[in-house]
Amino acid sequence: MRVALVSLYPDQRRSDGATARARRVAEGLAGRGHDVSFLCAKWWEGPLGSFSQNGVEYHAVTEEASARAFASKLPFALRRVGPDVIHATNSPPSQVAAARTAARVLRVPVVVDWWTVREHDTDRMVQRAAQTADRVIAPSELVKTGVRERGARADDVTVVPGSVDIDLVRSVDVDNRADLVYARRLDERANVETFLLALAELRDREWRAVVVGDGPEREVAMETAAELRIDDRVSFLGSLSPDEFVPILKGAHVFAQTATLEPFARELLWALACGCVGVVEYQAASSAHELVENCDRGARVTSPQELAHEVRAAARHDRASINKAFAGYDHSHVLDTYERVYEDERGGYGFF
Incomplete structure (x- = not known):
């Protein structure tokens, strides 16, 4: 499966709970043989537009961590990657909207991994991210409740907890x-x-x-x-x-x-x-x-x-x-759940 992970901030650039979770999922999926592309702001040195680490191919959508520039360029980057499923972190929410735009053309689902709302995320864009995702993944019931309060339907939110080794x-x-x-x-x-x-x-x-x-x-x-x-x-x-x-x-x-x-x-x-x-x-x-x-x-x-x-x-x-x-x-059990979510959402687009 070709999976595109979307996060303006990769864990190598700004580490927090959301970025660390995205990195674990990306590396875990790559370890299972999936073709994983991570679309982000550039975090490595040198002129290369992409960089491979631990089986994950990182693609620099922008040089700097600008939410506006990232959102404007993301649809074109996603079309070049050609994923079967788009997996985006929820913040900044503008990247979810941009991923949704690309997904309509590519006819692929958008799965949003929700962690927390950051200071500069506007209510309008946060609600749009919650309501337009094909599937929202939340790490806990607390977060699931918060996403539902933002307008997501209960049936569209799946709890996938954190994992350990x-x-x-x-x-x-x-x-x-x-x-x-x-x-x-x-x-x-x-x-x-x-x-x-x-x-x-x-x-x-x-x-x-x-x-x-x-x-x-x-x-x-x-x-x-x-x-x-x-x-x-x-x-x-x-x-x-x-x-x-x-x-x-x-x-x-x-x-x-x-x-x-x-x-x-x-x-x-x-x-x-x-x-x-x-x-x-x-x-x-x-x-x-x-x-x-x-x-x-x-x-x-x-x-x-x-x-x-x-x-x-x-x-x-x-x-x-x-x-x-x-x-x-365990990591393996939680990755199983991610794979099931992807396959279920792809089924809605006629792949299965």
Whole structure:
């Protein structure tokens, strides 16, 4: 199958949850033998208009990350690629409209992978993106609800969760350096202070904690830990690769999820797959609670005090280094779902 991934911002240029998801899907499909073209703003050096990496052929629609220029040139780029299906990220929404224009000529479906609405996305264009896609893919029920509120029909929205490498979880050794783990990009939505306040409530207990991730709020978090006088028991490890991160999760007992914005809590998924007890602070703009709703090694809380209580209560669970209940979130299973969605939508255009 010829798949065209459309995202003004590739993960190599601006990494966030949406771009990382698009890159994983592109590389996963290429690994299965699909012909994958990734149409984006140029991120590599040199005069070449295309660049191949990990089986994916990247095509520079524009030199700079200009949403207007990208949308104007995208239909011509898509016609040159000639895909069987167009897969576009939802932001900026102008690229969805441009993909729709090309799709009418090519007679192929447009699948929109929805993550979140960015600051400069206008309501009119966001609604147009939600309503004109042949299929919208959402990473969680929370995001699905948001897309429906933008005008998409319920039957046109499919939940396809994030994925992790279960083979990696099975194969790596256990790193016992931490009992408690927090992991996420440390930005204004990280809310890592709730985790640190809960740790301060547990001063009388023996524990070791790590914070994994980097970002503009890292220094503030480190200062907070010092002010709470727990900095000698909390290690800030920065960003880690899965090969470094997973062993720590396998050795930990509790993972705390407190971020205020999370379309899909992938770090929490890693932790649950590694056998951690997941304690999630409920947030209106976070889908993290969905992962622990029916999980016996999970709990939802609403305050640092409740989080501390659930950490204490986690002692009733034996330590574990893998939870087989999350095997369905493996990369292979999630890619199966993407392929089914593509084939179903292509069927609507007379291919099957």
